[in-house]
Amino acid sequence: MNLDVQGMLKAIDAIGTTLEAHKDYLTDLDSAIGDADHGINMNRGFTKVREKVSQGTYGDLGAILKDVAMTLMSSVGGASGPLYGTFFMRMSMKLAGLQAADASSLAAAMEEGLKGIVALGKAQLEDKTMVDALSPAVEALKKAAGTGASLTEALEAAVLAAQAGMESTVPLVARKGRASYLGKRSVGHQDPGATSTYLILSTLLMSLKEVA
């Protein structure tokens, strides 16, 4: 089962639902080590995204993700706007013209998205950011795709890796973003960005399984 245009639209809608349901959770995580707006920002962003893509007609995956990217950049407000915006924009370039993505094309697109995030935010592994969830997820996705796994199997591996990466942020000292102003006081809290990354990936998987 590959991810086609309808599947992508459905996944984006499901991601919106997930972020809405986890709005307070993400904001609570962010109030511990940030500016207490991550859940509000992501929910606002994806509410706008759902409005935007529900009005569009799309012939390829790239066009959908480009609209997602531009909408997030203008509506999210916090650092996650440019970061997720860049992620989806880079993915959209890789998926331009494609009507469906298999494991390897999604892996290639997500790797490109990760590169965009790293180039923009300059975060490395263990800086206590979304990169701690996204980077192992992309690695797992690539590895699974390389062994000929189906998209669902590859995403299952990616989601597990993202979850482990997200949980690994708890003992870390934040070295990027607003949380870095707290220094050692950031230890013991899970990173909100890594958490939203995990939520997005796990919802993508869930949505894909429902279609199948």
Place this chain on the structure above:
Amino acid sequence: MIALLVISHSAEVARGICSIAAQMAGPSVPLEGCGGTEEGALGTSVPAILEAMERLMARSEGLVVVPDLGSAVLAARTAREMIEGGAERIVIADGPVLEGTVLAAVEASVGAGLERVASVVGEARDLKKTQD
């Protein structure tokens, strides 16, 4: 002439800093503040920053961007990546947003070049406010 763009999470902060800087530098320096999301909440909007960059670039030889906090830097970098032509004439400066903008505006008003105006923003860190 070098232009200045202040990016803050707050529209009021961006506007206020520009007013203070303009008072020091006079009307010749192209100066804009950009803050808040599309809906007026605290935050930044990449498209709004991009539009401000394009307006200021049309009136200047180069642009120094002064962001307030980290995510304003990310928004500025993203907008710079999206601008069509002239990205190499945009410098995102690192320094105290109010003092840096005031010093940079004064520097721009006497005709300093892009690199000089940008570096002055950082020099504002050593500004001794109490002067004692």
